[in-house]
Amino acid sequence: MAKYKLEYIWLDGYTPVPNIRGKTLVKEFSSFPKLEDLPLWGFDGSSTRQAEGHSSDCVLKPVSSYPDPTVKNGVIVLNEVMHPDGTPHSTNARATIIDDPGTWFGFEQEYFLYSEGRPLGFPAAGFPPPQGPYYTGVGYQFVGDIAREIVNTHLDYCLEAGINHEGINAEVAKGQWEFQIFGKGSKTAADQMWVARYLLVRLCEKYKVDVNFHCKPLGMDVDWNGSGMHSNFSTEYMRSVGGKEYFEKLMAAFDKYKNEHIAVYGPDNHMRLTGLHETQSIDKFNYGVANRGASIRVPHSFVKNGYKGYLEDRRPNSQGDPYKIASRILQTIQTVPTK
Numbered sequence: 575m576a577k578y579k580l581e582y583i584w585l586d587g588y589t590p591v592p593n594i595r596g597k598t599l600v601k602e603f604s605s606f607p608k609l610e611d612l613p614l615w616g617f618d619g620s621s622t623r624q625a626e627g628h629s630s631d632c633v634l635k636p637v638s639s640y641p642d643p644t645v646k647n648g649v650i651v652l653n654e655v656m657h658p659d660g661t662p663h664s665t666n667a668r669a670t671i672i673d674d675p676g677t678w679f680g681f682e683q684e685y686f687l688y689s690e691g692r693p694l695g696f697p698a699a700g701f702p703p704p705q706g707p708y709y710t711g712v713g714y715q716f717v718g719d720i721a722r723e724i725v726n727t728h729l730d731y732c733l734e735a736g737i738n739h740e741g742i743n744a745e746v747a748k749g750q751w752e753f754q755i756f757g758k759g760s761k762t763a764a765d766q767m768w769v770a771r772y773l774l775v776r777l778c779e780k781y782k783v784d785v786n787f788h789c790k791p792l793g794m795d796v797d798w799n800g801s802g803m804h805s806n807f808s809t810e811y812m813r814s815v816g817g818k819e820y821f822e823k824l825m826a827a828f829d830k831y832k833n834e835h836i837a838v839y840g841p842d843n844h845m846r847l848t849g850l851h852e853t854q855s856i857d858k859f860n861y862g863v864a865n866r867g868a869s870i871r872v873p874h875s876f877v878k879n880g881y882k883g884y885l886e887d888r889r890p891n892s893q894g895d896p897y898k899i900a901s902r903i904l905q906t907i908q909t910v911p912t913k
C-alpha cells in the first residue's frame with residue numbers, strides 16, 4: 575500500500591470566467607488508482623460562489639485523472655460539481671454538453687504571462703518596442719529570461735500527465751504565448767485543456783508570474799494583439815467524406831448561428847474581434863482559404879483534399895470555456911444533414 579495525494583480540481587462559480595480550485599485528499603491504494611477507484615468528495619460551495627440557499631455542500635465527482643508530474647504519488651483529479659442529490663450544479667457545463675468521440679478538436683490557447691501587473695518584459699512605465707519580432711522570437715530582448723523555462727516546463731508536465739500538448743509558440747505581443755491541445759471528443763479535448771491551464775497557472779506560482787487569459791488585456795486603444803483560442807475541428811464525416819457541397823452547407827449553418835456561437839466564445843470578445851489584428855468583426859461571419867482575417871479559416875490542405883479534413887474557427891477567445899465551445903460547434907454541425 576502507498577499513500578497517494580489526490581489533487582481534486584474543479585471549476586468554481588465565478589462569472590463570466592470560472593477559476594480553477596483545488597484541494598488535496600490523501601488516500602491509500604495498493605497501486606496507482608484508476609478513475610473508478612476515486613471517491614466522491616465535497617467542498618463548501620459558499621466560498622466558491624456555488625452555494626444555493628442555506629445548504630452549502632457541493633459534491634465533487636471525478637471525471638478524469640492524470641498522474642501529477644510534480645508530486646510523488648500525486649494524482650490530478652478533474653471533477654464535475656454536483657448537488658448532493660446527484661444532479662449537476664448550474665456551474666457544471668460539462669455535464670450537459672454534446673459529445674462525440676468521432677469529432678476531434680485542436681485548441682490553440684493564447685495567453686499573456688504577467689508580472690507586477692503588466693506583461694512579462696514590459697517596462698514599469700510605457701511600452702517595449704512595437705510588435706513585429708516577438709512572434710516565434712528568439713533572444714532575451716524578445717522573450718526575456720524566464721518565459722521559455724515556463725513554457726517548456728509546462729510542455730513537459732503536460733506530456734508526463736498524459737495530455738496531448740502539441741506545441742508552443744511565442745506570440746505577436748511581448749509576453750504573449752500559445753500552446754496547442756488536441757483531443758478526440760468534446761469532453762476529452764476540453765478536459766485536457768482545463769488541466770493544461772491548471773498546470774500552467776500552478777507552475778507560474780513559483781516565478782511570481784500570473785497567467786492573464788483575458789482576450790484583450792492591454793485594451794483596444796493600443797496596437798497590441800489580443801488572445802484567442804482558435805478551435806480546430808473535424809468530424810468523422812468531414813475527414814472521410816466531406817466535399818464542397820457539404821462544406822458550403824456547413825458554412826451557411828455557421829453563418830446562421832453566428833450569434834449563438836459568439837455567446838459562448840468567451841467574454842469581452844468585442845474588444846478582440848474588431849477586424850484588425852488578424853480577426854473578423856464580431857458581428858460578421860465569413861470564411862476563407864488560408865485567410866487569417868476570417869471567422870473560419872479553411873486550411874489549404876482541406877481544399878486540396880477535396881474539401882476534406884479540419885476547419886479552424888478563429889473566433890473563440892482565450893477565456894472561452896472549451897466545453898461550451900466544442901458543444902456549440904457540434905450543435906451547429908448537427909443541423910446539417912449528411913444524407
Ligand code: ADP
Pocket residue numbers: 678679680681682740754755756804806807808883884886
Ligand atoms: P495555426 O497557428 O497555423 O492556426 P496550430 O499549429 O497552432 O495552427 O494549430 C493547429 C491545430 O489544429 C492543432 O491544435 C492541431 O491539433 C489541430 N488539428 C490538426 N488536425 C486536426 C483535425 N483533423 N481535427 C481537429 N483538429 C486538428
Ligand code: MN
Pocket residue numbers: 682752
Ligand atoms: Mn497556432
Ligand code: MN
Pocket residue numbers: 682684745752
Ligand atoms: Mn496564435
Ligand code: MN
Pocket residue numbers: 682804886
Ligand atoms: Mn490558429
